[in-house]
Amino acid sequence: MLRIAIIGCGLIGNKRAAALPSGxxxxxxxxxxxxxxxxxxxMNAAVAxxxxxxxxxxxxxxxxxxxxxxxxxxxxxxxxxxxxxIEKPAGIHAxxxxxxxxxxxxxxxxxxxxxxxxxxxAMWKAKELVDGGAVGKLLYIRGRYxxxxxxxxxxxxxxxxxxxxxxxxxxxxSHLIDLSRWFLGDLDHKFSYVPTYFWDMEVEDNAFVALxxxxxxxxxxxxxxxxxxxxxxxxxxxxxxxxMIDGLGGSYGVEKLTYYRMSEQMxxxxxxxxxxxxxxxxxxxxxxxxxxxxxxxxAPLGNLDDALAIMNILEVAYDHHT
Numbered sequence: 001m002l003r004i005a006i007i008g009c010g011l012i013g014n015k016r017a018a019a020l021p022s023g024x025x026x027x028x029x030x031x032x033x034x035x036x037x038x039x040x041x042x043m044n045a046a047v048a049x050x051x052x053x054x055x056x057x058x059x060x061x062x063x064x065x066x067x068x069x070x071x072x073x074x075x076x077x078x079x080x081x082x083x084x085x086i087e088k089p090a091g092i093h094a095x096x097x098x099x100x101x102x103x104x105x106x107x108x109x110x111x112x113x114x115x116x117x118x119x120x121x122a123m124w125k126a127k128e129l130v131d132g133g134a135v136g137k138l139l140y141i142r143g144r145y146x147x148x149x150x151x152x153x154x155x156x157x158x159x160x161x162x163x164x165x166x167x168x169x170x171x172x173x174s175h176l177i178d179l180s181r182w183f184l185g186d187l188d189h190k191f192s193y194v195p196t197y198f199w200d201m202e203v204e205d206n207a208f209v210a211l212x213x214x215x216x217x218x219x220x221x222x223x224x225x226x227x228x229x230x231x232x233x234x235x236x237x238x239x240x241x242x243x244m245i246d247g248l249g250g251s252y253g254v255e256k257l258t259y260y261r262m263s264e265q266m267x268x269x270x271x272x273x274x275x276x277x278x279x280x281x282x283x284x285x286x287x288x289x290x291x292x293x294x295x296x297x298x299a300p301l302g303n304l305d306d307a308l309a310i311m312n313i314l315e316v317a318y319d320h321h322t
Contacts, residue, residue, distance in 0.1 A: 002083075002291060005058035007051060007073055008065035009035040012087055012114075016062050017043050019287040029054040055080050060294065063087060064114075067170070068163045071096040078103050078111065085290045087114040089174045089314070090307035092165025097311050101304035112290040112300035113307040115178045119285035121276040122245045122257040123179065126236060129259060130183060135238025138184060140218040142235045143176040146227025147251075149199065153225070159201035167203030169194055170314055173223035176234070177310050178302070180211060180219035183236060186309065187211035187219060192317035198226045209317055241269065249280045 001024050006013050009030035017025055017039060025043040029051055030036040040047045048054035055061055055076060060083040063073045071091035074084045078100065090113045091097045104111040117123060130138065146168075157163040158171060169192070181187055190212045194204035205225040212218050224231075230251045236243040242260040247253035255276040260269040286302070293300035 002059045002294065003057065004060050004062060005029070005048065005054040006039065006062045006064065007054055008063060008087075009039040010064065013062070013064035014039060014042075015283050016064055016085070016114075016287060019283040021291075027054045027057050051076060055082055058082060060084065060290075066157050066163050067092050067165045071100050074111065075100055075103060078107055078109055081107055081109060083110045083290075083294050085112045085114060085287065086307075088178070088307065089113075089165070089170055089311060090304065091311065092170070094308060094311040094315055097304060097308045101308060104304060110290070110294045110297075110300060111304050112293060113302050113304060114286060115175065115302040115306065116282040116286035117175045117179055117248075118182055118302060119282040119289070120245075120248060120255060121281070122247075122255045122274065123234070125257050125274060126234075126243045126245055127182070129243060130236060130238070134241060134259065134261070135236065135243060136240035137238060138217055139237045139239065140220065141180050141183060141237070143180065143219065143221045144224075144227075144231060144233045145172045145176055146222070146224030147172075147230045148228040149205075149225050154199045154201040159199065159203060161203050164203060166314065166318060167194070167196070167201065167207070168205055168223045168225045169207030169209065169317060171223070173207045173209065173221065174310055174314065176221040176223060177209070177211070177219075177313055178306060179234060180221065181306065181309065184213050184217045184219060187213050187217075187313065189313055189316040189320065190218075192321040194318065194321045207317075211313065249276075249278075 003026045006028045025045045027046045027048045029048040036047045061077040063086045074086045077084045191210035193208040199205045207223045209221045232248045232252045234245045244258045247255045257274045259272045
């Protein structure tokens with residue numbers, strides 16, 4: 001069994017810990033010792049006195065910190081020859097992600113990026129349908145994702161550009177970009193608008209982004225921190241049908257996929273719906289993809305090539321927004 005260290009013991013660090021095989025977490029570290037002690041107790045693991053100590057005693061490291069420290073901490077683990085699961089967006093600059101990718105290749109270690117939305121059952125079913133030709137040639141994607149924040153949200157680290165790298169576009173927007181690339185392939189920036197409507201912060205609370213593929217495909221995406229009722233909706237349009245994914249479970253509503261199959265006579269389509277009311281299993285599947293990729297000595301689904309492509313899009317989108 002892999003010996004795993006977790007660096008960052010907040011919400012996501014706890015989600016990752018819960019997704020791991022029992023007994024695999026050997027140590028944890030967080031600048032907040034209270035958080036570290038709580039997670040260590042729940043995992044029957046040790047609290048490391050430093051990042052270096054946590055890395056030294058592990059075969060693999062999960063880095064679940066604020067955006068600005070993700071790459072530097074992952075680089076420490078890679079330099080020590082450890083496999084790494086790094087949370088999205090893997091950094092705040094394309095150059096640092098590229099350097100981490102090159103270092104991982106040189107050391108021969110697996111680095112997976114935590115784009116767990118690919119592993120939601122409705123999204124996995126959508127990929128199966130699309131790859132099987134259920135909607136024909138893909139035309140475009142329309143994606144919406146948002147929440148409304150909470151009291152004091154503008155004082156949290158996500159509201160500070162130096163710590164987060166940006167606002168809602170790099171946060172939930174990066175998931176939409178990742179999913180769009182998963183279905184459509186490589187995409188380039190066409191348009192972006194990143195206003196701050198409500199929150200008193202230096203980063204955007206809304207992001208409107210248009211991306212285009214070489215074959216004329218398009219992704220029109222909106223991520224929002226002023227979505228007063230949590231929302232996830234991802235629509236995939238093809239020549240012969242459409243797939244719509246709603247909800248992610250919990251406060252986002254029951255996860256479901258609706259498949260609209262166009263008839264030769266046009267008119268109302270045939271409709272088939274799949275519901276996934278169970279608990280969110282994407283964290284387990286995403287984490288197991290990391291572990292399996294190590295065992296099978298292969299690139300994981302959702303890797304540093306993906307993270308770099310997404311960050312390149314984000315940098316252009318921030319630099320050229322209207």
